[in-house]
Amino acid sequence: MLFLPELTLLGAGLVLFFLSLGQPSSSRVKTVATTLAAITLIASLLCLKSEGTLFYSAYKVDLYSQIFKVLIALGTCVILIFSAGDSGVKQKTQSEYYLFLFMSVLGLMMLVSSVELLAIFISLELSSFAVYIMVPMRKDAQNNGTHIEAGIKYLLFGVMATGLMLFGMSYIYGLTGTTQLPLIAERLAPLYTQPAAIIAIALTLAGFFYKLALFPLHFWVPDVYEGASNETTAFIAAIPKLAAVAILIRVVNLISVDGQVIVNLLMVCALASMFYGNLSALVQKDVKRLLGFSGISHAGFVLVGLLTFDSIGFATAIYYITGYLFMNLACFLVICRVSENGKNVVIEDFTGLYNRAPLLSLTLVIGLFGLGGIPPFVGFTGKFMLLLGAFNKGYYILVILAAFNTAIAIYYYLSIVRLTFCTDPLTKDKMTTSLPTRGLAIFLMVVIVVMGIFPSTFISMASQSVKLLM
Template identity: 55%
Template structure:
């Protein structure tokens, strides 16, 4: 019972909001408070269960140091999203209980996903998380002035179903080849038939499903439309929390032998470079801040792929370090977006003009997060990119490293152009942005963590690598 205490808290929270949705909408302040309490309880229970080591449900659900590491990251990111998005400006009052219920169910699915070590359990967890997200996107209030949430919701579910088809087809191949749905049985079984082409096809199909969740090329096409169509709070969640689970699951499957590792390395190299160039070049011309962050997310997913090129624990540890830093940087960006957006409307980059006059703290948080995303020292983005490029260079991927360095230079332009707007342009609206004390504390905390992770990367990378080693 103790091992799955975070999952039980999330389930109880979802049931609570389900009951609330059946009655007259209660006081909005009570809803906000209960949401923050549940988010805090989830984070605390994860901290209490970090040392748990057990196997549940006939070995299909593993609670170990690897799963608990990602649960800690997921619960932390979820709590931060709940704090800075507590007012749910883009969500109608009438559907707030349903919105929070689906949000909790999505987090529950993601936490189950990082502990699942059996194909059917992985599929159920992935679908629980995904379908809850599909419903969150169209719940955006029409009064925000945005009319694309329904289109975004339809695109999200259609593309998601396609990715699910790839995933399920690949899993059926793995089961047919090995006669088991447990990863612990699939690994040795594949070692005896690793030279068969069907093994590579199965792994590629499964990876395609994970690439969709991570938003890498060529399964990236949903990202900018969903970022723009969903509410700011929903986009902040989609841009961070699910990507943690996607990386966790991707690393688990990368431990499976394929018989053709050279081919996979070449494939990942192409995917990484294409993701970087497509994301960065597309971000250059964006005027909507969320669409820009969506395209930049595609680029950063390409950098995460560099950590997988080593096919070893060290590279996977670097990928974990980078995705953790990426989540912090994006949380800081969306904290600013949710605070500056008055009624939950989308923000153009021009709307950030003169932010340093309207709210100096938010301008600092935005600048630090964008500097870090651009890969400027001494922040975590720079250290993450530096170590990933160094690792890829040591593996002999010189061309990939050169192209990645070029992309870093491209990204600096559009990230710093936003900082320029915030600090040098005259504000169109000179009204001060009111920020609650707790949100200010969260903003300062995110800035400090972005700097601290950049200043002390070695211990964090070593810890992540040693934890990943436990599942290999």
């Protein structure tokens, strides 16, 4: 039972591999992939309370890791359902596309349970290289080759981040003589002020900053978001960030407030991510690029929670990234449905959308209001709790600047809302939505509202899981 979700994903990959040997129809491939994702979600739920260690204590299964596995499986399942009618991926490679998607999910699930440096590295690379291959598989409907360029940029930035991370891990091993995270935390404690320890931690964090799209490892985001297909971008924008936060919490837990240089470094990265992401998003026309820059700023908010170095701050970061998952999926659901033939969507494409598709418009607005931090949605509650925790720790300047960034973000989110509801549509043709799409839209809206109004249940579970790490 400890390895059941991962074994399920391996089985799913095997099924898709055999499927790729033939020439199955697009609908059949998507049906099989969605079914396998649902089975993985069920397996993850069954193992939610499993506890134990595997592979000579390099792999830890507990409530903390299992919560993230359920969220990863749920997010993947949602993406596969709402992208069922999307034609953004080349038809002849769809079996391979979903094979790599499931292998990436496998790597992410392994990452959240890894408590040893080499296990972390292998899991991170498994999840990353699969996505590197997924990005160029986009159907080139616009004949501009941006998907090839995006794939190359994603790979090159990923290799650079991996090199930095490995260099940092080698320093950590040299300083502590072990690759086990619990032992590293114990042996690294007296060395926080040493330059070698500071360099080791900073370089190691680079690999996780890349996954979370944090400054200064964020430069790949806009081009990859724009160049990848809509469903691939939805996956990259939401699912890997869950695993990145999970492993970041494990690594940041190695540090204490005594390591003031590292704390200051994290604070600078958080603020730089917020300002760069929000100011760049102000001038974007492509919706996926806008959400990409928005994601950079949200990563900065997540880092604010980690700077508290306590269980409540970590739990709030988990709560926030979970809310971000659902808010992002709500936006991408609408993007996939509005997009024609898998093309990119620009802001003007939402003009008068309310008159053509009221449910999709409402889903988009709730997702954007949540991302903007407007009450009573989960984005507001999450940001309020993150900033309150930072304020209680004395990070007054950080809190003020973060609140200022929230105001900047509201501007470009509301500009989309204005076009959606306050302008006449370019065409009077009504959009039809399938029953699964309507069901998902309602589900995502309900989750975003309920998590915002009643956060205590999830915060309590997250706190309980984080205390296992402290």
